[in-house]
Amino acid sequence: MALTPVPIRVLHGDSQATNVMVIPDPLRYMMVIDWGSAGWGDAAEDFACVPLRAVPFMLQGHPDLTAFDDDNSAEARILWRHLQLGLLTLPRAAVPGRSWSERPLAMLFEIFRFFLAEPGERWADLAP
Numbered sequence: 001m002a003l004t005p006v007p008i009r010v011l012h013g014d015s016q017a018t019n020v021m022v023i024p025d026p027l028r029y030m031m032v033i034d035w036g037s038a039g040w041g042d043a044a045e046d047f048a049c050v051p052l053r054a055v056p057f058m059l060q061g062h063p064d065l066t067a068f069d070d071d072n073s074a075e076a077r078i079l080w081r082h083l084q085l086g087l088l089t090l091p092r093a094a095v096p097g098r099s100w101s102e103r104p105l106a107m108l109f110e111i112f113r114f115f116l117a118e119p120g121e122r123w124a125d126l127a128p
Helices: 043-047 052-064 074-092 104-116
Strands: 009-011 020-024 027-032 039-041
Touching: 009 043, 043 052, 043 074, 052 074, 052 104, 074 104
Parallel strands: none
Antiparallel strands: 009 039, 020 027
């Protein structure tokens, strides 16, 4: 399922909390910034730079931006990308002062923590 061919979409390439601008009072979304890593690819890749526990919340609001309509493999592709990045960067260890996804061991532990919390029906078949 993780290798299912999907339509190519515009990607931010570095989706993380530091690249989202909000107004604090009243709290509301303004814009996504820092498009320096933008490109084309699978929309699931834009979920790789955040903890896996944040992904279900992002997916709730994401269909307005990039449709995952009738996409039964989105969760598998997102999990696959998290595993790829964690294992690929594991030999070099953490990079202090960088984004969350620059901490490979934490990223891999986050996957286990995510599934220990029973993340929901759409993720159940992907659990280790």
